[in-house]
Amino acid sequence: MINSTIRFLLNNQVVTLENIDPNLTVLQYLREIQFNTGTKEGCASGDCGACTVVVAELDRENNDQLYYKSINSCITFVGSLHGKQLITVENLKEKTKLHHVQQTLVDNHGSQCGFCTPGFVMSSFALHKHNKTPTRPQVLEALGGNLCRCTGYRSIIEAAITTSVDVDDDSFSQHYQTTLATLTELQKLPAPTLTGNSHHFIAPKNIDELVYELAQEPKPILVAGGTDLALSVTQNLATIDKLVYIGNVKELTNIEQTDTEIVIGSALPYSQFIDVLHHYYPDLGEMIERIGSKQVRNTGTLGGNIGNASPIGDMPPALIALGATMTLHVNGVERTILVEDYFVDYKKTVLKPSEFIKSIQIPKPTANQTLKLYKISKRFDDDISAVLAAFFIEQDSDKKIINVRLAFGGMAAIPKRASAAEAVLQGNTFTKESVVKAKLALATDFQPMSDVRASDKYRMTVAQNLIEKCYLELQCHVIETRVVNYA
Ligand SMILES: Cc1cc2nc3c(=O)[nH]c(=O)nc-3n(C[C@H](O)[C@H](O)[C@H](O)COP(=O)(O)OP(=O)(O)OC[C@H]3O[C@@H](n4cnc5c(N)ncnc54)[C@H](O)[C@@H]3O)c2cc1C
Ligand code: FES
Ligand code: FES
Structure with missing residues (x-):
């Protein structure tokens, strides 16, 4: 069943959208259609926060509660508002x-x-x-x-x-129950669609509906948070003929745990799984806190980070180091592969036509396993990495390294393991001498490129030094090696 409109609460009023180009961002909708110009446009690329609005939605776990989150309206497609409350500065x-x-x-x-x-x-x-x-x-x-x-x-x-x-x-607390009841009703509507300027948007509610949409021609483009994809519209002025929004697909927005792994739905935003990962892997939690900004983490997803296949995405090296797997789904058929095997070449992956990432499985740590993560960027917050290093090390009771995975982003066309450096460490104890050898071996693993973020020399030097930093941190836990108070 399909519902050919988008309906949401604009502050306290239910609005129905039809005949609007789904390439429109929430910011354009507010300023150019609603003439609500309190929300500002600065960069139109998610970097400055001038366009921040708040979205209230039914809490994923407790549907009788509202979950409020800040988002960048400049990189959010208007169709994703269906079933939510959009709160703007005019209404405070x-x-x-x-x-x-x-x-x-x-x-x-x-x-x-x-x-x-x-x-x-x-x-x-x-x-x-x-x-x-x-x-x-x-x-x-x-x-x-x-x-x-x-x-x-x-x-x-x-x-x-x-x-x-x-x-x-405030007035939002006073209207809490009415808002909750309205959003609950809107959520019961069939999958919403929006068509305008011959462009289409559809937001399936479950995997069967998603599979159906992906089987249609012409092939649609998947959008989750849109924090990567929307830039093609706002920065490159592209238009997308057909968008399939997966933020409402219930099977993709779950997080589950077994005794041995954490299973994260591909369309679940970072803010909703950061605490779980921080609990098992503190370095990973800290690193995710540095992915974009709060607004980006409130909408951006793991599936989008991997699906974008950028060589400088922050999560893939961490997932590769952890030996994480991902489940891919096409037309009712699923396969599970190592995240490491997903990337083939620059922006090329093993994903088949109509296939999508369903979930990512992250193993829980066992005794003597450590994950060390280092994000090197020019700014601490809201910046893309020049180099991302992720080191998984398992040692036996004699401190011999029995399992090692060193994965890097920003060092090659794809996120990749340093197999020569790993070979030096595997089976040995971490010593000053083995660090020197691993650093030399790393030079044979990668030939990094120079770009606006860093030169090839800088990338290699910093990557080599991070192996040494990891060694120092594992030797002595009391030495402060990281910036912990930066403001
Ligand atoms: C200001 C700003 C700062 C940022 N900072 C960082 C940063 O520090 N580190 C970092 O790594 N990234 C950063 N990003 C990039 C981006 O936020 C992340 O890559 C995010 O995880 C993308 O998720 P999304 O849900 O928004 O992806 P979307 O934009 O929705 O999708 C990205 C791509 O993946 C595809 N896709 C989405 N979901 C799936 C799926 N389930 N299966 C298959 N394909 C899929 C889409 O079709 C699209 O091609 C930043 C972006 C912005 C705007
Ligand atoms: S206008 Fe700068 S983040 Fe949206
Ligand atoms: S930019 Fe002028 S008050 Fe902040």
């Missing part, structure tokens, strides 16, 4: 009374020209909806995707830390 204040989040920003002198202010307000609003007394690191995490060119961050951060706890008595 009640009559003449500013929302607590806004008032505290004013009280702290957190705005000068005001261009970035709506974005900061919305990021802070989303944070306070979940966390009444956020700590400074939590505030930094929530605001890491918002740039301000004139006020300076101190007063903005102070405002977010000191926002009073009664954010809970």
Whole structure:
């Protein structure tokens, strides 16, 4: 069954969209169709946060609760709003009374020209909806995707830390049950579609509907968070004829655990699985916190990160080092392969026509297994890696390395293991001498390229030094080797 409209709550009003080009972003919809120009456009590529809005949706685990998240409206396709509430800056204040989040920003002198202010307000609003007394690191995490060119961050951060706890008595809390009931009804509608300018969007609700759509000609393009794909529209000015949105497919938005592995649905956003991975692999949790910004992690997915097949995607090297597997699905038939075997050449993968990534299986650690991860980028937050190193090391009781996988991103056309360096370490103890040999062997594993992010020489030197850093960290856990307080 198909529903030929998109329906969502714009603040507290149900809106129905039809006859609108599905290549339209939420930002364009707000500014050019609704004339809600409070939401600003800065970069149109997810980098500045000026366009931040908040989306409330039914909580994945407790359908009787709302989950509020900040997103970049400039890289979100409008069709993905179906069944959700879109909250914009215009709607925060009640009559003449500013929302607590806004008032505290004013009280702290957190705005000068005001261009970035709506974005900061919305990021802070989303944070306070979940966390009444956020700590400074939590505030930094929530605001890491918002740039301000004139006020300076101190007063903005102070405002977010000191926002009073009664954010809970705002109009959104007062309308909570009505919003919940409306979204529940909208979610019961059949799979929504949108057609405009001869372009099509469809949001299947389960795998059978997805498989059906993928079998049609012309072949559609899959979109999950859109944080990679939407850039082709906003930056390269491409148009996409047919989009199939997988963020509503229930089998792809699950997370499950067995005794031995964590199974993550390909369309589940990072924010919804980061805690589980952090629990088992602290380095991985810390690294995911540096993928894009909070807004990007609230929509971006593991399936999109792997599916994009970028040589500088952050998750593939980590997954390869962990020996993770992925399940691919085509027309009712599934196969499970190592993530390592997915990548063939630059942007080439083993994915067949109509096939999609269903889930990613990550083994849980056993005793004496360690994962060390290093993301090298010019900025700490919201930056693409020049090099990503992921080292999985298993040692026996004599500290002999019995299992090693060293995987790198940014060093070749695909994320790849360093087999020569691994061979040096396998079966030996980690010593200064074996580190020197592994570093030399690494030079035979890769011939990195130079680009705007880093030169070939820098990439090789930093990759070699990361093996040494890993050695030092494993030798002595008390030496501080990482930046832990950066603001
Ligand atoms: C400001 C900004 C910062 C970023 N920072 C980082 C960063 O630090 N590290 C990093 O690694 N990435 C970063 N990215 C890139 C991006 O956010 C990630 O790659 C993200 O994981 C993509 O997921 P998505 O769901 O948004 O993918 P989408 O854009 O929806 O899809 C990406 C591609 O994968 C395909 N695809 C999606 N799902 C599937 C599936 N289930 N099966 C098969 N194919 C699929 C799509 O067709 C598309 O070709 C950043 C992006 C932005 C805009
Ligand atoms: S306009 Fe810069 S993140 Fe959207
Ligand atoms: S107040 Fe001017 S950009 Fe932030």
